[in-house]
Amino acid sequence: MLKEELLSKGYKAYENDEICVFWNPDLCQHAGECIKANSKVFDVSRRPWVDVSQAPGDEIASIIDRCPSEALRYELK
Ligand code: SF4
Numbered sequence: 001m002l003k004e005e006l007l008s009k010g011y012k013a014y015e016n017d018e019i020c021v022f023w024n025p026d027l028c029q030h031a032g033e034c035i036k037a038n039s040k041v042f043d044v045s046r047r048p049w050v051d052v053s054q055a056p057g058d059e060i061a062s063i064i065d066r067c068p069s070e071a072l073r074y075e076l077k
Helices: 002-008 033-037 057-064
Strands: 012-015 019-023 072-076
Touching (some): 002 019, 033 057, 057 072
Antiparallel strands (some): 012 019
16 A cells, blocks of 8 residues: 555655645655645645645645655545
8 A cells, every 4th residue: 555655665644534645854855846836735834744634635636746856645535
């Protein structure tokens, strides 16, 4: 399963009943594409910095598709 695989590779998980978002700080290039696209979902001044309740799952997924490093991954439910 994707979740177990990514957690074993150092990803953290943020999820609700629509989507599970995974983030790996070691891969993040800090390009900021995610924050520019939606600063409510992705806010580095907040802990946790990913809040999947701030947008529909399909919108979050389309933002993550633009992450250049694969630091962000997702699984829609
Ligand atoms: S788009 Fe990807 S690489 Fe860029 S800041 Fe966000 S998570 Fe990091």
